[in-house]
Amino acid sequence: VVEAPEPTAADLLAREFLDRPGPQVAPDLLGCVLEREAADGLVAVMLTEVEAYNGEKDPASHAYRGRTKRNAVMYGPAGHAYVYFTYGMHFCVNVVCMPDGTASAVLLRAGKVIAGEDLARRRRFPASLSREPKGARESRDLARGPGRLCQALGIDRNLDGADLCVPDSPLRLRAPSRRPPAGERGGEGVTPLRSGQESLILSGPRVGVREGAEVPWRFWLAGEPTVSPYRPYARRR
DNA sequence: GCACCGATGTGCT
DNA sequence: GCACATCGGTGCC
Numbered sequence: 001v002v003e004a005p006e007p008t009a010a011d012l013l014a015r016e017f018l019d020r021p022g023p024q025v026a027p028d029l030l031g032c033v034l035e036r037e038a039a040d041g042l043v044a045v046m047l048t049e050v051e052a053y054n055g056e057k058d059p060a061s062h063a064y065r066g067r068t069k070r071n072a073v074m075y076g077p078a079g080h081a082y083v084y085f086t087y088g089m090h091f092c093v094n095v096v097c098m099p100d101g102t103a104s105a106v107l108l109r110a111g112k113v114i115a116g117e118d119l120a121r122r123r124r125f126p127a128s129l130s131r132e133p134k135g136a137r138e139s140r141d142l143a144r145g146p147g148r149l150c151q152a153l154g155i156d157r158n159l160d161g162a163d164l165c166v167p168d169s170p171l172r173l174r175a176p177s178r179r180p181p182a183g184e185r186g187g188e189g190v191t192p193l194r195s196g197q198e199s200l201i202l203s204g205p206r207v208g209v210r211e212g213a214e215v216p217w218r219f220w221l222a223g224e225p226t227v228s229p230y231r232p233y234a235r236r237r
Numbered sequence: 238g239c240a241c242c243g244a245t246g247t248g249c250t
Numbered sequence: 251g252c253a254c255a256t257c258g259g260t261g262c263c
Contacts, residue, residue, distance in 0.1 A: 088245025
């Protein structure tokens, strides 16, 4: 196999490409590849489901009530990872959009593992589990959902702020591997998937949010089995 | 497949 | 205190 793991700057998404409002960037991220390189190996997923959060104007965004210590990275320059901890046990990772000073982000909800599946499986189902999990352990479930995606890729708060646009980063964003001929490419070297091209992009309401549920800012690839099942907002006791 | 529910840490009112 | 950009288990159809 001649798969070259080390990307060059041209293989990665350009920061300017992400320097737009999250709802514009989000569908363009589908088909792109998120790579995590750690001491124990490399895991890569092709993104199949994302959700946009549009900063201070968006009641569902962590930035709705302004800048805090937790969401500080979202206010920084585009192309960095905003990682947060939620529900007492899960991490979620976002791609920061828009320039320094403006908060906007895209939550990475699901992906298809295309490299390092064994490592991803060990992270999701460690041998130290006291009981063998009864649930499905199929390949499609390895990164199906934002918490699972972070688990499979070994993403935790240490990667909050990581730069996704530089080749030597532990967490990187590659342009889609399937590209049209060079002549058809734009100047930035980035060619997002588009409706009617390789895959059909669908959109709908965001998962698990109460306010701001009207806007269809969740985007996914039609027919992809790795897309997470829709769960509406649920009240808890 | 669906509905419900508990686990669990932390940010913010 | 309470709400949470979640998940895995159980029970049921």
